[in-house]
Amino acid sequence: xxxxxxxxxxxxxxxxxxxxxxxxxxxxxxxxxxxxxxxxxxxxxxxxxxxxxxxxxxxxxxxxxxxxxxxxxxxxxxxxxxxxxxxxxxxxxxxxxxxxxxxxxxxxxxxxxxxxxxxxxxxxxxxxxxxxxxxxxxxxxxxxxxxxxxxxxxxxxxxxxxxxxxxxxxxxxxxxxxxxxxxxxxxxxxxxxxxxxxxxxxxxxxxxxxxxxxxxxxxxxxxxxxxxxxxxxxxxxxxxxxxxxxxxxxxxxxxxxxxxxxxxxxxxxxxxxxxxxxxxxxxxxxxxxxxxxxxxxxxxxxxxx
Amino acid sequence: xxxxxxxxxxxxxxxxxxxxxxxxxxxxxxxxxxxxxxxxxxxxxxxxxxxxxxxxxxxxxxxxxxxxxxxxxxxxxxxxxxxxxxxxxxxxxxxxxxxxxxxxxxxxxxxxxxxxxxxxxxxxxxxxxxxxxxxxxxxxxxxxxxxxxxxxxxxxxxxxxxxxxxxxxxxxxxxxxxxxxxxxxxxxxxxxxxxxxxxxxxxxxxxxxxxxxxxxxxxxxxxxxxxxxxxxxxxxxxxxxxxxxxxxxxxxxxxxxxxxxxxxxxxxxxxxxxxxxxxxxxxxxxxxxxxxxxxxxxxxxxxxxxxxxxxxxxxxxxxxxxxxxxxxxxxxxxxxxxxxxxxxxxxxxxxxxxxxxxxxxxxxxxxxxxxxxxxxxxxxxxxxxxxxxxxxxxxxxxxxxxxxxxxxxxxxxxxxxxxxxxxxxxxxxxxxxxxxxxxxxxxxxxxxxxx
Numbered sequence: 001x002x003x004x005x006x007x008x009x010x011x012x013x014x015x016x017x018x019x020x021x022x023x024x025x026x027x028x029x030x031x032x033x034x035x036x037x038x039x040x041x042x043x044x045x046x047x048x049x050x051x052x053x054x055x056x057x058x059x060x061x062x063x064x065x066x067x068x069x070x071x072x073x074x075x076x077x078x079x080x081x082x083x084x085x086x087x088x089x090x091x092x093x094x095x096x097x098x099x100x101x102x103x104x105x106x107x108x109x110x111x112x113x114x115x116x117x118x119x120x121x122x123x124x125x126x127x128x129x130x131x132x133x134x135x136x137x138x139x140x141x142x143x144x145x146x147x148x149x150x151x152x153x154x155x156x157x158x159x160x161x162x163x164x165x166x167x168x169x170x171x172x173x174x175x176x177x178x179x180x181x182x183x184x185x186x187x188x189x190x191x192x193x194x195x196x197x198x199x200x201x202x203x204x205x206x207x208x209x210x211x212x213x214x215x216x217x218x219x220x221x222x223x224x225x226x227x228x229x230x231x232x233x234x235x236x237x238x239x240x241x242x243x244x245x246x247x248x249x250x251x252x253x254x255x256x257x258x259x260x261x262x263x264x265x266x267x268x269x270x271x272x273x274x275x276x277x278x279x280x281x282x283x284x285x286x287x288x289x290x291x292x293x294x295x296x297x298x299x300x301x302x303x304x305x
Numbered sequence: 306x307x308x309x310x311x312x313x314x315x316x317x318x319x320x321x322x323x324x325x326x327x328x329x330x331x332x333x334x335x336x337x338x339x340x341x342x343x344x345x346x347x348x349x350x351x352x353x354x355x356x357x358x359x360x361x362x363x364x365x366x367x368x369x370x371x372x373x374x375x376x377x378x379x380x381x382x383x384x385x386x387x388x389x390x391x392x393x394x395x396x397x398x399x400x401x402x403x404x405x406x407x408x409x410x411x412x413x414x415x416x417x418x419x420x421x422x423x424x425x426x427x428x429x430x431x432x433x434x435x436x437x438x439x440x441x442x443x444x445x446x447x448x449x450x451x452x453x454x455x456x457x458x459x460x461x462x463x464x465x466x467x468x469x470x471x472x473x474x475x476x477x478x479x480x481x482x483x484x485x486x487x488x489x490x491x492x493x494x495x496x497x498x499x500x501x502x503x504x505x506x507x508x509x510x511x512x513x514x515x516x517x518x519x520x521x522x523x524x525x526x527x528x529x530x531x532x533x534x535x536x537x538x539x540x541x542x543x544x545x546x547x548x549x550x551x552x553x554x555x556x557x558x559x560x561x562x563x564x565x566x567x568x569x570x571x572x573x574x575x576x577x578x579x580x581x582x583x584x585x586x587x588x589x590x591x592x593x594x595x596x597x598x599x600x601x602x603x604x605x606x607x608x609x610x611x612x613x614x615x616x617x618x619x620x621x622x623x624x625x626x627x628x629x630x631x632x633x634x635x636x637x638x639x640x641x642x643x644x645x646x647x648x649x650x651x652x653x654x655x656x657x658x659x660x661x662x663x664x665x666x667x668x669x670x671x672x673x674x675x676x677x678x679x680x681x682x683x684x685x686x687x688x689x690x691x692x693x694x695x696x697x698x699x700x701x702x703x704x705x706x707x708x709x710x711x712x713x714x715x716x717x718x719x720x721x722x723x724x725x726x727x728x729x730x731x732x733x734x735x736x737x738x739x740x741x742x743x744x745x746x747x748x749x750x751x752x753x754x755x756x
Binding site for chain 2: 048050093111112113114115116117118119121122129130132133136137140141144145148193194196197200201203204205207208209211212215216218219238239241242245246248249250252253256257259260261262264265268269272
């Protein structure tokens, strides 16, 4: 067998430390700044104004003024190529009609191409649903893994597999959330309902990846007689090719989406790229080593008693 | 389990050909070499079976452009047991109004969220949200018109008159103060003489008095009933009606009468709608997104094919074939679903879900091929390695895909709009990908390596 020299379990503390280094700044940002929530969660309006030709700063200010003159609070103004996005408090139908007529009167070549208003009720609901979905999905996945690994031979226990998978999952979710907290604070990147989709996909992918490694451990435990850390290390190495190949394929496809998929899904794809990378890392360097740490810890406790 | 690979192989080929046929774009009058003016239209096949629908992708508003409005129905005045009825009547009215608007394939749904009653309206291609809201937002209006006394009593220019009013009441038609708001309820009854269905109107106390006044001063004259700006009946009043009961006889079929009664009830039921959420997506933005996603998907697919062929050689090429079959099958499911009531709407996030599911389908193949490689390294023969590879990879594929299915089920349950579409597509993708990896790839491999 190739890669025999690689000892991942032996250096597990190094890999845990690496995870910590990645997670900590994001976690701090998350606690300090929180996420830059879009109107999907907070309620409000979002206007997209598209220009035919180059946008002058003056024009953007002018449009902003015409919004403010209607008592509309403008929170953020973002520009991307020939489009300008305005985020405001909820705009009523009348205000919007007025704005559109102003736009065509005073700003030639500018057109409102998108207008969204989300009431605060819907925003609160989306948030509640997102949290509910994440928690429920985690619980069900623990239950499923515990059930699916119920026949795993001693000294392992199936619950440990479930919990370790969820720890890896939380790690991945924190990486994505943390990076987006930083992106949100410094670059104004918003978190919308599409981001929730990305986060849940990352969770799904993370578990998917972890299960493949765990499945190999389960299989090897039935057959081989080696020590538990040795079996885990072997299993990681045996699935390494697959993990890397799969992740590379998915990452390549995501890069294609990032380059050619357009503005609308850009941050969605970025979230997936971060999450998939983290998911691959955590399944190899976190989830399986946690099983070993847990095992060693419970053995120590037993020998003390 | 040694089924004949030949049989399965040809079955898969047949399935693929059907899928290809379903996915053929609708082309008119093209020339293929010697064949001139050829029409390609897979939907015509359906028509021979008497199915009137078309095989098409139903595109979401983010790809098509259009307006989505979520209304909250203020149902606090409506008794609980009548709530579903009230909501459905409101939906019927909105549907009718939208049809007047001439929108193709509108989607109108009712939903109850946290005790709130909502009506979600999606209008593809409509970008004038103001007009749309004005059209939908007002409750169905029933009004009664009578002949005006003279030219001077004219209230408005004839163009503001309801359709057909001038024909029955002349140029001086005048609106009375009796309206749908005075209606207590309406129901379908049957004419005792002819047995024809008719609509029974019962007015409230105030309404009954207004109706009595109107009929008193219009004996032997015509009074027109107008619903949604259209004259539906213009009977001659034979005598004053004081009881507050009226009957629209007309010449309805039972279904028509029921529908009209529902609409009248809706008009009579004040269910004011307030706008909770609205989105307008410009058509150019939508088409641009669609083009880009399509391009990205095609490039992504090409990358996978190249990558798999480099990594696994001949096995990879076979897997790429299986992936092509997979994509065709999923796209066919999207198209076929629109022939049923459970149509799948393709949105941007749905396309992302589809591309992700391709990734998962690839993963299944990679898992299998790595196992095959391992077995071969142990010195087993090619065919044997393939069989063992499949059976050993199966538990991983099963468990990982089931966990993805769990996630998508929860997303579907709790998600709204964007998230729901993504979850549905991902779930379908995962299910088909398991079929593709286990059945299609294996059959292809067995077939190609058969001696």
